[in-house]
Amino acid sequence: MTTSASAAQAPLDRLAAAAPARTLIDILTDVAARHPEASAIDDGSGALSYRELLARVWRTAAALHEAGVRRGDRVGVRMPSGSKELYVSILAVMAAGAAYVPVDADDPDERARLVFGEAGVRGIVAGDGEFVAADPDAGLVRLYDGDAPHPGTNALPVVAPPTVDDDAWIIFTSGSTGVPKGVAVSHRSAAAFVEAEGRLFVQREPLGPGDRVLAGLSVAFDASCEEMWLAWGHGACLVPAPRSLVRSGEDLAPWLLRQGITVVSTVPTLAAMWPADSIENVRLLIFGGEACPPELAARLVAEGREVWNTYGPTEATVVACAAPLDGSLPVRIGLPLDGWALAVVDAEGRPVAEGEVGELIIGGVGLARYLDPAKDAEKYAPMPTLGWERAYRSGDLVRFESAGLIFQGRADDQVKVGGRRIELGEVESALQDLDHVSAATVAVRTTEAGVPVLVGYLVMDDGVELDRAAARAALAERLPAATIPLLGVVDALPVRTSGKVDRAALPWPLPGVDAPVATDFSADEAWLAEQWQAVLGLAVTDRKADFFDLGGGSLAAAQLVSRIRARVPEFSVADIYDVPRLGAMAKALGPLLHDETPSTFHRPAPTPRSTQWVQTLVGAPLFILSGIRWLLYLLTASAILQLAPGFDVLPDVPWPVLVVGLLIFATPFGRMAIAVASARL
Structure with missing residues (x-):
């Protein structure tokens, strides 16, 4: 280890600035005491004040305690997104001393069983708030039956609160072996994260009761923790968005205006669909989950609005470092949060010099742990060259600059699509288990419309054709919808001299994309087929083709809507779900497509x-x-x-x-x- 390189990386060490140890429940009760009448959550059915929220949390925690939940337990949460009951359940599980284990309600049942089984949950909160204990002899408990508790009951000590060493949440990420990995985050780490962001953002006019924070992410995604605690850590109001609007992308923009949203944490892919005037009320915009294009940052930076780019794996408690964006280049991931420490090292684990590229190592108060002890020992091993007893090797390559780190890519096969971290090995394992598939691999490609898509390349057994619908149905039983790839068939997988698959040599666009449009297509069907191809990356040759069976997801649907609206401004994502087949969609659009002067529709620009x-x-x-x-x-x-x-x-x-x-x-x-x-x- 060179002394000069270590000294140069001193700005990456913020360990001494860590906030005092607290729990998330400590933060919530403190904020409720300071802002008891401020709105804490507004799901469209009526807002709850902090006093009312805390009363419901303690009553629900008491009900969970009576149902057998104890401090140190784990409780699964699988409820429809966007309701007050979902967020009350999450807080109540933590207030009861347990860790919540979220699974998206739209994820396959097999994944839910796998996650809850790996976590060893005491029970599951599902549906509208029914607690189903793991013990088959225990009865079902309806947590939200009866009248809401009186707000004054929040002062009653109902259960013993958690300690800083107890786990707050356990979130499962994609696993390279095909099995998701459970990552446990303690209250100490979670509370330090909340307080570190509070010291970082909008310091001239800190977040408070006047702010409204968008909740648009699945609670199974660790960035949802940032949304929740940007609100609850500062007395602001959490405003869940309907899942259908979040999926639509462009349609979410006017909703942000109507709801008076002032704080947004999102992935760049989604924000790219919003016109700048749709976030005119937003004073804090945070990007994370994937690389932020410089042109997007330049477009959305505005006077009176802070825009930040953040970076952090689930294993280091949501965010490890951040950088303000002003529209200039380069786009950085910045410097560490208070309490975190970073290092950029070479292959021998020694700090690199200014301007050099190395692997990013993370340490400090934000380090989580794997449920699997062997995996934990492997990924959180000591770093003797840094003098750290515990460190997380991120697998990400960054360029060290004292002004802020710059992301350079991955050193392994992990990718991010739409903000979701995906281990290609998990998807490949599912593909290889499909019937009549002799070999398979996965890669990320970009369509003509600029949509990053996951593509599965399959080598079929001799004489067997791919049944695309059956294959996708089988994958849907194992993988979350966002990780089901577009499927293509190749004769063989290209390999390097090392014997590994050469992903760069895989064909893209997929074979057949340049095939001529079917001669029996009408003009409307032919135009729609071109839009589908631009978004999906493969040829559409059958009017009975289904957008989702071909690999279309929520992001691709939002991109398709943007293209169709050039001629049909009223078209929405809901229309794709209603008529997903090419011929039916063309018929539904009907005379609206007969205007041969497309794209005269423009959004009004804001007054300079x-x-x-x-x-x-x-x-x-x-x-x-x-x-x-x-x-x-x-x-x-x-x-x-x-x-x-x-x-x-x-x-x-x-x-x-x-x-x-x-x-x-x-x-x-x-x-x-x-x-x-x-x-x-």
Whole structure:
């Protein structure tokens, strides 16, 4: 280890700045005490204040305790997204001393069973709030039956709260062996993360009760923890967005305006679909989960709005470092949060010099742990060259610059698509288990529309054709919808001299993309087929083709909507779900596609700031004239009152002056004359 390189990396060590040890429940109760009447969550059915939220959390925690949940347990949460009950359940599990283990309600049942089994949950909160214990002899408990508790009951000690060493949540990430990996985050790490971000963002006007925070991510995605605690850590209001709107991308934009959203944490792919004026109320915009394109940052940076780029694996508690964005290059992932330590090392584990590329190592208060002890010992091994007893090797390559780190890519087969971290090995394992598949691999490709897609390349047994619908159905039983790849068939997988698959040599676009459009397609069907191909990356040759069976997901659907709206502005993601087949979609659009002058639809641009100032200055004379008219009314009233005794102290104005003033400024004829004179000027 070179002394000069270690000294150069001193800005990457923020261990000494860690916040005092607390739990998330400590933070919530402290915020509720300071802002009891502020709105804590608003799911569209009515807002809950912090006082009301805390009362419901403690009552639900008591119900879980009575059902057998104890401190140190783990409780699964699998509820429909967006409801107050989902978030109350999450908080109640933690308040009862347990860790919540989230699974998205849309994920396959097999994955849910695998996750809950690996975690060893005491029970599962599902549906509308039914707690189903793991013990088959225990009865079902309905957590939200009956009237809501009185807000004053939040002061009653119902269960023993968690300690800083207890786990707050356990989130499962994609596994290279085909089995998801459980990552446990302690209250100490989670609370340190919340407080570190509180010290980082919008310091001139900190987050508070006036802010409304978008909750648009699945709670099975660790970035949802950032959404929740950007609100609950500062007295702001969490506003869950309907899942259908989040999937639509472009349709979410007007919802943000209507809801008065001021804080958004999202992935760049989704934000790229929003026009800049749709986030005019947003004063804090945080990107994470995937690389942020520089042109996106430049477009969304605005006066009065902070834009940040964040980086962090689940294994280091959501975010490990962050950088403010101002639209300039390069786009950095920044410097560590308070309490975190980073190092950029070479192949021997020694710190690299300024400007050099190396693997990013993470240490500090944010380190989580794997449920699998062997995996934990492997990935969180000591780093003697750094003097760290425990460190997480991220597998990410970064360039070290003291102004902020710059992401360079992965050193392994892990990828991110749509903000979701995916181990290619997990997807490959599922592909290789398909019937009549002799070999398979996976790669990330980019379609003509700029959509990153996961593509599965299959080598079929001799004489067997791929049954695409059956294959996708089999994959849906094992993989989350967002990780089911587009399927393509190749004769053989290209390999390097080392024997490993050469992903760079895999064909893209897929074979057959350049095939001519079917001759029996109508003009509308042919145009739609071109849009599908641009988004999906493969040829569409059958009017019975199903968008989702071909590999379309929520992100691809949102991109397709953007393209179709060039000719049909009213088209929405819901329409794709209603008519997913090519022929049916073309028929539903019908006469709306017959206009052969596409793309005359434009969104109105916001009024420039300079024009707003000019309008304000030009309007000043109107305010003066209005003031003169009201002054004349008051002086006239004063003159009338002076006709009676006792009002001699009122201002005295000659009657001729009043009469002339009223004729000019108060009568319709006088005001019309002023308007004509102003127009001529």
